[in-house]
Amino acid sequence: MRLADLRGASSRARPVEEEAHSAFQPSMADYVRVAVALAAVTSMEVAIYYIEALQGALVELFLFLSSIKFMLVVMWYMHLRFDSRLFSFLFAFGLVMAIGVFVATLATMKAGLL
Amino acid sequence: MADHAHAAGVHLETATGLDNRKLLMWVFLASEALFFGSLIATYLLYRGQSQTGPYPSDVFDIPFTSVSSFILLMSSTTMALAVGSAHRGHLHQMRTWLLVTALLGMSFLAGQAFEFTEFYNKGLTLSVNLFGSTFYVLTGFHGAHVSVGVLILASLWAMAMRGKLGKANAIYVELAGLYWHFVDIVWIVIFTLVYLLEPL
Amino acid sequence: MAVAWEPIRMIEALRRVRREAATYRGLWSWIATVDHKRIGIMYGVAAFAFFLAGGIEALLIRLQLARPGGDVVSPEVYNQLFTMHGTTMIFLVVMPLASAFFNLVVPLQIGARDVAFPRLNAFSFWVFLVGALFLHSSILAGGAPNAGWFGYAPLTELPYNPGHGIDFWALGLQIVGISSMASAFNFIVTILNLRAPGMTLFRMPVFTWMTLVTSFLIILAMPVIAVALFQLEFDRLFGANFFNPTKGGTPLLWQHLFWIFGHPEVYILILPAMGIVSEVLPTFSQKPLFGYPFVIFSGIAIAFMSFGVWAHHMYTTGLGPVANSAFGVGTILIAVPTGVKIFNWLATLWGGNVSLRTPLLFAVGFVAMFVIGGLTGVTHSMVPSDYQQQDTYYVVAHFHQVLFGGALFALFAGVYYWFPKFSGRLLDEKLGQLHFWLMLIGFNLTFQPMMILGMLGMPRRIYTYPEGMGWDQWNLLATSGAFVIALSVLVFMVNVVRSLRRAERAGADPWDGRTLEWSIPSPPPPYNFARIPVVRARDDFWHRKYMEDAQGRPVPVVAGGSGEVESGAPEEEIHMPSPSFFPLITAIGFPIIATGFVFAEYAVVAAGAVVLLYGLYGWALEPATE
Numbered sequence: 001m002r003l004a005d006l007r008g009a010s011s012r013a014r015p016v017e018e019e020a021h022s023a024f025q026p027s028m029a030d031y032v033r034v035a036v037a038l039a040a041v042t043s044m045e046v047a048i049y050y051i052e053a054l055q056g057a058l059v060e061l062f063l064f065l066s067s068i069k070f071m072l073v074v075m076w077y078m079h080l081r082f083d084s085r086l087f088s089f090l091f092a093f094g095l096v097m098a099i100g101v102f103v104a105t106l107a108t109m110k111a112g113l114l
Numbered sequence: 115m116a117d118h119a120h121a122a123g124v125h126l127e128t129a130t131g132l133d134n135r136k137l138l139m140w141v142f143l144a145s146e147a148l149f150f151g152s153l154i155a156t157y158l159l160y161r162g163q164s165q166t167g168p169y170p171s172d173v174f175d176i177p178f179t180s181v182s183s184f185i186l187l188m189s190s191t192t193m194a195l196a197v198g199s200a201h202r203g204h205l206h207q208m209r210t211w212l213l214v215t216a217l218l219g220m221s222f223l224a225g226q227a228f229e230f231t232e233f234y235n236k237g238l239t240l241s242v243n244l245f246g247s248t249f250y251v252l253t254g255f256h257g258a259h260v261s262v263g264v265l266i267l268a269s270l271w272a273m274a275m276r277g278k279l280g281k282a283n284a285i286y287v288e289l290a291g292l293y294w295h296f297v298d299i300v301w302i303v304i305f306t307l308v309y310l311l312e313p314l
Numbered sequence: 315m316a317v318a319w320e321p322i323r324m325i326e327a328l329r330r331v332r333r334e335a336a337t338y339r340g341l342w343s344w345i346a347t348v349d350h351k352r353i354g355i356m357y358g359v360a361a362f363a364f365f366l367a368g369g370i371e372a373l374l375i376r377l378q379l380a381r382p383g384g385d386v387v388s389p390e391v392y393n394q395l396f397t398m399h400g401t402t403m404i405f406l407v408v409m410p411l412a413s414a415f416f417n418l419v420v421p422l423q424i425g426a427r428d429v430a431f432p433r434l435n436a437f438s439f440w441v442f443l444v445g446a447l448f449l450h451s452s453i454l455a456g457g458a459p460n461a462g463w464f465g466y467a468p469l470t471e472l473p474y475n476p477g478h479g480i481d482f483w484a485l486g487l488q489i490v491g492i493s494s495m496a497s498a499f500n501f502i503v504t505i506l507n508l509r510a511p512g513m514t515l516f517r518m519p520v521f522t523w524m525t526l527v528t529s530f531l532i533i534l535a536m537p538v539i540a541v542a543l544f545q546l547e548f549d550r551l552f553g554a555n556f557f558n559p560t561k562g563g564t565p566l567l568w569q570h571l572f573w574i575f576g577h578p579e580v581y582i583l584i585l586p587a588m589g590i591v592s593e594v595l596p597t598f599s600q601k602p603l604f605g606y607p608f609v610i611f612s613g614i615a616i617a618f619m620s621f622g623v624w625a626h627h628m629y630t631t632g633l634g635p636v637a638n639s640a641f642g643v644g645t646i647l648i649a650v651p652t653g654v655k656i657f658n659w660l661a662t663l664w665g666g667n668v669s670l671r672t673p674l675l676f677a678v679g680f681v682a683m684f685v686i687g688g689l690t691g692v693t694h695s696m697v698p699s700d701y702q703q704q705d706t707y708y709v710v711a712h713f714h715q716v717l718f719g720g721a722l723f724a725l726f727a728g729v730y731y732w733f734p735k736f737s738g739r740l741l742d743e744k745l746g747q748l749h750f751w752l753m754l755i756g757f758n759l760t761f762q763p764m765m766i767l768g769m770l771g772m773p774r775r776i777y778t779y780p781e782g783m784g785w786d787q788w789n790l791l792a793t794s795g796a797f798v799i800a801l802s803v804l805v806f807m808v809n810v811v812r813s814l815r816r817a818e819r820a821g822a823d824p825w826d827g828r829t830l831e832w833s834i835p836s837p838p839p840p841y842n843f844a845r846i847p848v849v850r851a852r853d854d855f856w857h858r859k860y861m862e863d864a865q866g867r868p869v870p871v872v873a874g875g876s877g878e879v880e881s882g883a884p885e886e887e888i889h890m891p892s893p894s895f896f897p898l899i900t901a902i903g904f905p906i907i908a909t910g911f912v913f914a915e916y917a918v919v920a921a922g923a924v925v926l927l928y929g930l931y932g933w934a935l936e937p938a939t940e
Contacts, residue, residue: 028198035191042187046180049310059311066306069187070299077194078295084132086506087140094144097534098151101621105155105570108625108637128507134430137503141533145495149537152571156545156556165562241553244562251548251556269931 026076034076041065041072139289143296150300153255157248157308164243170312173233182225183305186260189218190298197291200284208287209274215294216267219260226257249308256304259297266290325932328895333940335893338840346893348432349840351736353439354417358729360443361410367450368402369803371395373796376760380793382781392777393460394479398450400463401483404583405490406446408717411725412586413438413494416501416525418736422831422838423519425510425847430503432891433933434496440901442493448905449486452479455912459483462775464576465546467557467568472550478912481550484543485908491536491543492904498532501525510830512849516610519829519853520603523610524589527617531578531585534621539575542568551911566631573624581620583717584684585613587724588655591677594727595659597825598674599666600868602853605658612651612658619648629697630704638697645695652688656681671825672746676727679754683719690715690765705775708768711761719757726753726806733813734820738836742817745809752802759795763788828856841888892940900929 045065048054054061075081080088128134196211230250238246270290273279279286335346344352375395378386387395421429429435452458459479461470470480505526509518518526546568548554555561557568596603603609625633625641633641659681668674690712694700703709726749734740767788772779779785823832830847831838833855851857860868903926910918 025198025201028195031191031194031198034194035188038187038191039184042180042184045306045310046177049176055313058313062306062310066302066310069302073187073190073295073299073302077190078292084130086130086132087136090140090144091147094147094534097621098147101148101538101574102151102155104622105574106159108633109159109564109566109570110634129509129513130506132507134503134507137507138431138499141499141502145499145533145537148534149541152538152541152574156541156567156571159567160563163562240548241555241561244555247548247554247556247563251545251554255544269934 030076034072038069038072041069133285135285135289139292143292146296153252154303154307157252160244160248164245166243168236168238170245173236173238174309174312176309179229179309182222183301185218186222186298186301189215190295192218193291193294197288200287203281205274205280209271212267212271212274216264216271219264219267223257223260253304256300263294263297332893332895343893345898346895348436348891348893350417350421350429350435351838353435354414355736356439357410357417358414361407361414364402364406364446368399368407369800371399373800375399376793376796378777379789382779382786384778389777394458396775397459397462404463405487408583408721409494410442413497415586415590415728419732419831420501420505420522420525422842423522423829424505424508424513425830425843425849426508427842428891429500430508431500433894433897434500437897437901438493438497440898441904442490444901444905445486445489445493448489448908449482452482455482464572467565468559470546471557481912484547485911488540488543489904489908491540494532495536498529501529510847510849517849517852520592520609521589524585524613527613528582528585531582531617535575535578538571542571569628569631573627577624578620581616583721587680587721588613590724590728591659591680594673594677594731595662597827598671599663599668601662601666604661606852608654609658612654615651616648619644623648626695629700642695642697646692649688649692656685672743672750673727673731675747675750676723676730679750680720680723680727683715683723687712687715687720703768705773706768707764707772707774710774711764711768714761734824735831735836737814738820739813739817740820740824741813742809745805749802749805749809752798752805756795756798756802759798760792763791828853830855841890889939891938894936896929896933896936900926900933903929
């Protein structure tokens with residue numbers, strides 16, 4: 001695996017300076033659209049919190065909705081959709097290690113996760 | 115800001131084609147995942163284990179925290195706009211968005227200060243029970259991260275006002291942005307696990 | 315107004331000295347240096363000083379235990395001695411010695427002129443030094459830490475340990491941890507980004523690879539201990555309940571968090587050593603490393619698995635059969651990639667043109683001692699067996715076998731191997747061999763008896779024992795071994811001093827080396843490479859010097875080939891990063907803040923924060939190159 005390949009496009013010949021500008025930048029309107037999506041998800045969360053009928057599925061719903069928010073921020077605002085896959089790999093690596101280790105710890109300590 | 119190979123004239127391009135500072139920031143964020151992971155795991159371990167009150171249901175004010183969480187979430191939007199403006203060379207917009215982001219961050223911190231005071235007045239101290247210890251230390255470390263972020267944003271804004279932050283060093287705005295967004299997504303996790311799932 | 319301008323004037327004054335420091339002469343040039351080679355040398359010297367301190371602590375421990383009913387030190391002092399010995403050797407000796415080699419060797423091996431963030435690198439060293447001194451200053455403040463290197467709660471909690479020792483320990487480790495983290499970030503970026511053209515990942519020398527893997531372990535493991543130490547200090551300083559059983563807290567949380575860090579830490583200590591051995595063995599066998607990809611992937615596999623075995627330190631805490639079995643199986647499995655490495659090292663020696671120089675002796679000593687250490691480790695992975703061994707001298711013998719017989723032997727191999735590169739002089743071979751044999755004999759004399767003592771049931775951390783337990787002669791033997799080790803270290807010191815004074819000049823390539831660091835003069839110029847090399851193969855420098863004949867034997871390339879050591883001035887002017895004082899100033903902020911917390915003097919905390927911020931802003935606003 002060559003790290004240079006992870007970028008998608010070959011970059012060796014191109015000075016770093018140019019990179020930020022030529023990279024696939026989301027437009028300002030895209031950022032606002034993501035903000036609207038984030039607001040929508042948040043209002044759904046607040047609504048769910050007060051809807052009696054959904055109380056049985058709170059864990060699943062909240063984890064699902066907050067992971068949508070998480071992914072929206074990471075993919076769009078932190079540019080992982082558009083940036084080098086090495087960055088995604090590094091960040092996912094940290095997340096996976098954290099989740100794996102601490103789920104194992106809590107299981108070992110027999111803590112009911114939720 | 116940070117020193118890097120460019121300034122040193124050491125390498126004109128990097129072996130991966132990626133900026134040194136940005137690579138460092140992502141590795142740092144991967145590491146931070148373990149930091150907050152430890153704190154969150156501790157909170158979850160001691161969830162419902164407090165022997166005396168106040169318990170979460172005695173102190174939490176979900177509508178209030180929802181609003182302050184939303185403020186932090188929206189500060190990520192303004193941060194993204196600041197980064198976008200910086201890369202496009204729209205310096206006036208960049209300054210505005212940096213300032214707005216810092217102010218939203220301060221609003222979040224003010225909300226946290228208010229919340230801590232309220233909880234304290236309701237008898238929740240660091241030492242009264244496990245909930246107090248785990249809650250204050252987890253959200254406190256998050257608040258400390260937000261504070262550092264506000265300091266960085268304010269410094270960048272001050273540099274920008276003195277004309278020392280242009281398109282050429284937009285990378286610094288981008289780095290601050292990565293950090294800021296990370297602090298935001300940590301709060302998304304904390305808000306869900308600590309506040310929203312509290313009734314269970 | 316004059317007062318307001320004072321900081322700016324200070325910055326300007328600092329800049330002036332900084333420009334003078336760029337001449338590479340005088341004390342200031344060391345204090346302000348950002349040169350990775352000088353930082354590496356400072357790491358090495360500081361770590362060696364702490365090695366002597368930790369060694370003296372060990373000798374005192376052994377004197378106390380030499381006879382039954384020993385009264386050399388009091389029980390209280392004994393607790394402080396073993397705590398400081400363990401903490402020092404792990405955090406202030408083996409880790410920074412490895413850092414010394416990361417700094418000295420990695421940029422040279424990848425063909426770079428410095429690390430990616432030279433000032434961050436200087437910062438790492440200064441934070442390590444001030445953190446280590448802060449930890450040691452506990453001795454002046456009413457007693458060193460005394461709860462063992464893994465500081466189990468609730469022994470470390472305020473009601474059971476009211477002095478300041480534990481606070482110094484927790485905050486000192488926190489500061490030293492910042493240093494390790496900063497250095498690990500720096501080396502990850504350096505290794506990924508600063509490789510010379512053609513230096514693909516799978517052409518990188520194994521030591522560079524292990525540095526990369528170790529750095530990832532550090533950035534993933536250190537945050538966990540940071541949180542555990544914060545929690546401990548919140549308990550002690552502000553009355554939180556993380557490890558307080560009376561409020562429902564469990565001390566087991568500390569054990570989990572500590573070992574989630576602590577087991578990867580074991581590999582943080584050993585992987586760099588494995589990297590060094592993987593450089594030394596091929597060089598002195600005149601053969602490429604056998605199974606290069608296997609050695610690399612085994613290192614990566616060990617690193618991964620090290621995050622899944624922490625609870626084997628905790629079998630006897632009552633994890634239950636399922637967890638015990640799972641962690642036991644994981645622990646047994648980690649022996650597989652380790653075994654793969656051992657066989658590859660042996661195969662590297664096999665059929666090689668082996669020259670028995672001191673570096674090779676230490677490397678082979680490493681392999682032999684590490685095999686014993688590894689195998690005794692496998693015996694711990696078996697839960698029922700471990701129930702018997704828990705907290706006995708068998709465990710003490712095991713981890714010394716791994717960390718002394720393993721890590722430290724390899725680090726000495728590295729010292730003998732790379733000393734000529736950075737001093738320009740060879741270490742004396744006869745004294746080196748004497749050092750090796752004394753150390754090997756002393757080591758085995760010390761720690762093999764401990765294996766037996768453990769089997770005989772002697773618990774660790776007891777300050778004395780009665781007669782008639784059958785332990786007397788083994789303890790005496792161990793103590794005499796410890797003094798043989800001390801003698802061997804003296805021989806080493808004599809060797810270094812003598813060699814620096816009047817040994818023969820080493821030349822650029824005294825060992826007929828394989829990797830890029832041997833292609834430049836000894837000691838290397840500040841910019842390392844006059845021209846950045848273009849890499850065409852693994853062991854590139856070797857291939858510039860040798861071709862293979864039909865039988866696969868190396869044949870020297872005719873003179874005038876590209877294997878000659880580069881010399882002369884660089885073609886163009888090279889702009890190196892300027893020296894800076896701000897890394898040191900920033901670092902000094904940390905112990906001030908920590909001291910304030912220990913004594914609950916929040917004005918001191920604020921003063922430390924001001925120093926820290928001053929350093930950071932000075933750093934940020936100062937151009938990296940002038």
